[in-house]
Amino acid sequence: MTSVEMADTESGAVEHRPRARRRLPWRPVLHWAVVAAALGYLVWRVPDLAAQFERLDHVQWAWVAAAGLSGLAALGVYGELHRQLLLVGGAHVPASAVQGITFAQNAVSTTVPVVGGAGSLGYAINQLRRRGVDSALAAWAVLLAGVITTVLLIVLGWLGLAWAGRVPIRLAVPAALVVAAGSAGVWAVLTHPAVLQRGLTSLLRVFGRTPGTCRTCRKTWLEKADAAALQLSERVARLRPGGTRWSILLILALGSWGFDFFALIASAEGTGTHIRWAVLAVGFLVVQASIALQILPGGAGLAEAGLLGVLVAAGVPAAPAAATVLIYRAISWAGLSLVGWVVYALQPHATPSHRHAPAAPAAVARSRA
Template sequence: MHETVAAPAHPPADVAPPRPPADGPLQNAPDTDDPSSGVPFPERPAGAHAAGAPPRPWWRRKAGLLLQLGVLLLAVVALPLYRDSLPDLGATWSSVAHADPGWLTVVVLAVAGSMGAFARLQRRLLRIGGLRMPLRRAFAITYAGNALSTTLPAGPAVSVVYTFRQFRRGGASAKLATAVILAGGVITTTVYSVIGLLALLLDPATQGPALTALAVPAVLLALLVPLLRWPRPRAVLTAPLRSAYRAALAHPKLGPWAERLAGVRDVLRPTRRDWAALIMLATLNWVLDILALLAAAHAVGIDVDPHAAALAYFAAQAAGSVLPLLPGGLGAVEGSMAASLVAFGAALSPAAAAVGLYRLVSYWGVVAAGWIAWLGLHEGPRLSAPARARLAWAGRAVLDGLTSTATLSPYSSVPLVVPAEARRP
């Protein structure tokens, strides 16, 4: 449900520092004796650009948006050509109207649980780094960041910057905020790959190719592990990696990225119990989202195996990344997911109904909650004090409800003490 985040780079020297939050200055400012601890995501004033560089033409600044609009226009123009292949709207609506309420409840709870697991994962990483963040604030940051990522052009990059700044405002140092974003992306992406591989191995049609693709790395791993136990072979085998790392540090553009990535180990030192909790939460993040799709299929009467639902889910995720017609993969995700369910034996109209119900909750519902959380974090437009107070109250009420449904791990009962300097007045 969450995209991989890229390592942040060092900012240009002429960029202004981030503005302080409305409720006070940033806590845990970077150490002045560490040149690599500067804020990696400063705010650039509107209209600012590199000193001496001419402003880019508007069409270059909006190239990504123009490309998306062009692809979307092309899809709309070609729509009549595929009219006979589209689902019948009457049959699709009938499937939605007669959906089983029990399975729909499972869809909602699974999506809330998936988001809750990711929020708890980031909160656990912050705790490993020495910062105890309230669960409600962790939920708000997760939902707001997801809304930015899935609704704005260049949303993933905007979401990373926003998440970093919210961690800083919550009391995290620049190093810790960067390390949490990097580590969270690596852990969730790794677990995502493992679950996708297991889904391929469980399906009879893809089991053979998956085993063949795994054979070569498995043999290499079996040969290398014994050699790594001896100092001299280990030095020879790791020499290329050390050389590549030194070359990356010397590169003007890759150097800051490599330096930040290496700094994660200094900030985060998880124990075995921490690793178990992080892996469990990352697994819940993906498994519960797949469960939501499976429940939506069962709600409209589609009998699909769990591994088939997982493959449909991963195919849709890939299509949304490769063919982003709109932010959030709108269009590509729905089409790929419905086509995958049809390939596994579902009729077209019920498959479209299942995908519609799933996306209504997992995308539109989560986006709506995310923008409410964004307002609740005092990031909204300039409003009067009474209007801001009412919006903040509504945001806190929604987040309290979401928090109460996401009791997904035994760590929810651990009392967390918020540092006095990080509390809101």
């Protein structure tokens, strides 16, 4: 039960004010326990990775450095995608704060078993709320960033498979167009204010006539269905990016995947073996599919085996194929996770920059230009 304190008002009445809740002592303990466990796991893996690197012959470290920088750039561009989505809703969060949240979110997603995917989303939304972003906008920005990059990867995947000769081009191009056009159509329909309002109104009225639920709730849903649906549909309409903003979002999503793919190319070049980019494209898609399955955090094990299998099947000698897999995963998984957990450890000490209130429709319309 929340404790209260009493204060006299000007009229002499007694006003009850809720006391500020004390900060729960287990929160910082849990925070540092998670950090210690994650860093301990990565440190446990580092000696094994280092020993494997020592066995690599003729490694071209300039290419390895390029792969590392490209991996950082890929995640940084993805963080900028988050920031641009927040700008659509009128939230001006500093780029440094968004980047920190993105790196830490990636670390949680790629190293925490079972709940890493959902936990990373919750972490990102909570951190944005601490910086004054309202919950709806924070959730919308985090989720939509993932949807945009996923849809774009599917489109690029079809084209990449055609490039590698794994799928006929007459099938790949129509499939890519269907995915792109279908996604745009679904977005336009679901976010159109009139369609959304009618759908939400009908849904609330169905709930209002559904037996077995609270009678008072059903009555409220029936009486206020139109007003509630209108309010929510207007909120969603204000979060629709304009044409210019959509171009920026798609370029950023494409850039993020491009930097990630170049990290794989640079990893292969670092072994002194010139592997065809079309083969690497197929391996890259296999890695991303392994990560998306979430069987193990970051696709650990599956991603390495899948990429190695693609390279060997394409005729790449076993030694350079294994070296390519080692360099790429050491950078894109272990390295970025390590950086992200360091950011996560320092994140609670970051001071929120400002408080954010949802922007007025006119202001949001100007921000979407």
